[in-house]
Amino acid sequence: MRKTLAAIAGLIVAGLALTGCTGSTDTGENGGDTSQVDVFTWWASGSAKTGLDALVAVFDEQFPGIEFVNAAAAGNAGSDAKNVLASRLKANDPPDSFQAHAGAELTDDVDAGKLEDLTSFYTQNGLTDVFPAALLDRLTLNGKIYSVPSSIHRANVVWLNTALLTKVGIDPTKAPADLDAWLGDMKKLKDSGVGTPLSVAADAAQVQLFENVLLSVLGAHDYQGLWDGSTPFGSAGVTKAIDYYDRLLAYANTDGAGQSWPAATDRVIDGDAAYNVMADWALAEFDAKGKTYGQEYTTWPTPGTDGVFDFVAESFTLPVGAPHPGAATSWLKTVSSADGQKAFNLANGSIPARADATATDYPLYQQGAMASFANDTLVSSLADGAAVKVSWLNDVTSAIGQFVSSKDVGALQDALVQAQSKGLAG
Known part of the structure; x- marks a missing residue:
């Protein structure tokens, strides 16, 4: 077939x-x-x-x-x-x-x-x-x-290894209701001996993961408001999102800063990692490795973003x-x-x-992606150029890169506030 x-x-x-x-x-x-x-x-x-x-x-x-x-x-x-x-x-x-x-x-x-x-x-x-x-x-x-x-392409997609989740008693066909439930599953994977529950890559892939967390925490309306200023980056919602992002990274590989997105996806394909958040150009990577959708791997929208298409x-x-x-x-x-x-x-x-x-x-x-695109709420991807101009994205990418090393929540939020101010000023 x-x-x-x-x-x-x-x-x-x-x-x-x-x-x-x-x-x-x-x-x-x-x-x-x-x-x-x-x-x-x-x-x-x-x-x-x-x-x-x-x-x-x-x-x-x-x-x-x-x-x-x-x-x-x-x-x-x-x-x-x-x-x-x-x-x-x-x-x-x-x-x-x-x-x-x-x-x-x-x-x-x-x-x-x-x-x-x-x-x-x-x-x-x-x-x-x-x-x-x-x-x-x-x-x-x-x-x-x-x-x-x-x-x-859709950017709010989680790619997962079905065998790895099934082995530890997690139903791969049922998406967690929210980020808390997803973090609970990651803890279960980690406690069962899975070294890398979440596979991450460098630069744009890190920003893409962060934008998924923003979308999950803020919802489509307030997420979209980040780009016109109606949602300030200094808000409590963004603070909460940074905290969730930090907690997710605790279950991720530590070499993400030097890893390309195909390599991060391959970790899921090879069974070395359970999850990878990546836009759906990852589909071709699974296909190239001879994996069958719905069998060796499957997908669901990033927890908390069902009904939204991050385009x-x-x-x-x-x-x-x-x-x-x-x-x-x-x-x-x-x-x-x-x-x-x-x-x-x-x-x-x-x-x-x-x-x-x-x-x-x-x-x-x-x-499935076509049905979602036709029916879901459409929002613009930050990491892939739809949401903001290049200079603003570059500032966010730099701030995320520093956070991956420092884990300084306050410094990241301050940098994001400054990036938004500069971006909106022209």
């Missing part, structure tokens, strides 16, 4: 080659040279590269006269690539399109005049009818839209001064098309941004 995501994507792309080809080259609304499109991403390896290849295959069918130039840059979960991209934009040497997290992450580039307004692209291509209104709200900056999402959207832009703007517009058409989104997300383990996608075309985990 099980097929790997990559294999399914291959079948889909093959089918699209027969049925989805336009057979023409589109000059795009912006005209110009459409001989090639230079696309910058950090999808240089693994399932992300498989997904990109699947998307490019659809692009080649839809626009056979345009050469796709892969300008992917690898390293450090995308942060190295972002540094390279920032240098190119500063030097007015943009690619034709680049990958970004949709939402507030693009604020600095928008304010600097580095991105074209794509609002008319949305209306001309019917995207306002097929992208959910809550998503469109979070794609909008100052009344305009500057990126086109290729996929949606991340991978997206593509049209930079000001793109060498081939017409070809870039054609690329964005493929990215947003039903065929392009289906091919990419089947390979990548994510879900389509389009509300008209057919859930039964996807494996079980993605079907």
